[in-house]
Amino acid sequence: MPPSPPGPGCAWCWRSPGRWPSRATSWTGWRCIAAITPSPTGRAIRTPLPVRHGTARAASGLAHAHLGWLFADDPTPAERYAPDLLADPAMRRVARAFPALCALSLALPFLAGWAITGTLYGALTAFLWAGLIRIALLQHVTWSVNSLCHVIGARPFKTRRHDRSTNLWPLALLSFGESWHNGHHSEPSCARHGLNRGQFDPSAAVIGLFERLGWAGKVHWPDPERIQRRRAGPQRQAHAPTGD
Numbered sequence: 563m564p565p566s567p568p569g570p571g572c573a574w575c576w577r578s579p580g581r582w583p584s585r586a587t588s589w590t591g592w593r594c595i596a597a598i599t600p601s602p603t604g605r606a607i608r609t610p611l612p613v614r615h616g617t618a619r620a621a622s623g624l625a626h627a628h629l630g631w632l633f634a635d636d637p638t639p640a641e642r643y644a645p646d647l648l649a650d651p652a653m654r655r656v657a658r659a660f661p662a663l664c665a666l667s668l669a670l671p672f673l674a675g676w677a678i679t680g681t682l683y684g685a686l687t688a689f690l691w692a693g694l695i696r697i698a699l700l701q702h703v704t705w706s707v708n709s710l711c712h713v714i715g716a717r718p719f720k721t722r723r724h725d726r727s728t729n730l731w732p733l734a735l736l737s738f739g740e741s742w743h744n745g746h747h748s749e750p751s752c753a754r755h756g757l758n759r760g761q762f763d764p765s766a767a768v769i770g771l772f773e774r775l776g777w778a779g780k781v782h783w784p785d786p787e788r789i790q791r792r793r794a795g796p797q798r799q800a801h802a803p804t805g806d
């Protein structure tokens with residue numbers, strides 16, 4: 563399943579009746595934007611999840627899954643893999659505005675730092691921490707779902723053969739629940755990725771809030787019986803092996 567930046571799910575998990583707040587939340591800079599953002603090579607991409615065997619190749623695969631794919635000459639056509647997103651005019655508008663939104667998210671901390679401190683030093687400090695470092699942290703958390711959440715962690719649920727997705731609890735808070743990735747792969751249309759009791763999933767909480775406000779409908783919440791059937795045997799609950 564294509565990984566994504568932290569955010570409250572996608573069109574597979576829930577539908578918006580069209581109210582602006584929920585649609586904006588599902589679009590802005592998050593899962594769907596990532597799905598059709600051009601790579602540096604100019605090709606539209608969904609991120610790959612390569613798994614390679616042997617220590618050196620595993621490290622290479624991990625690096626590629628984390629960051630290397632951004633620079634690969636990936637011929638993945640958006641028309642084939644994201645026709646639903648391309649067909650949504652509002653989604654296309656947001657995608658076109660993405661560079662401007664990025665510029666704005668850097669300019670605002672600079673201006674806020676200037677306004678609060680009245681100095682260039684304060685503006686640059688805010689630009690560094692609330693702009694550049696914030697974006698770097700967000701991106702690395704996102705990419706860690708691509709990389710670490712297919713290598714390290716528990717695999718409590720059944721997935722397709724050769725699927726190595728894992729649940730990595732230390733990333734749950736920073737990734738807004740996206741790091742319950744084994745749960746997501748096992749039940750990809752489920753709005754909640756943290757399928758086990760007590761698994762912190764802020765994205766699911768946001769979707770639940772939208773549902774209560776009438777901004778989201780047809781939400782796919784976990785079905786306890788189905789989740790129970792998806793539980794893997796004890797051998798798969800161990801930490802992911804390094805190669806098979």
Ligand SMILES: [Zn+2]
Nearest residue numbers: 563564565727
């Ligand atoms: Zn995945």
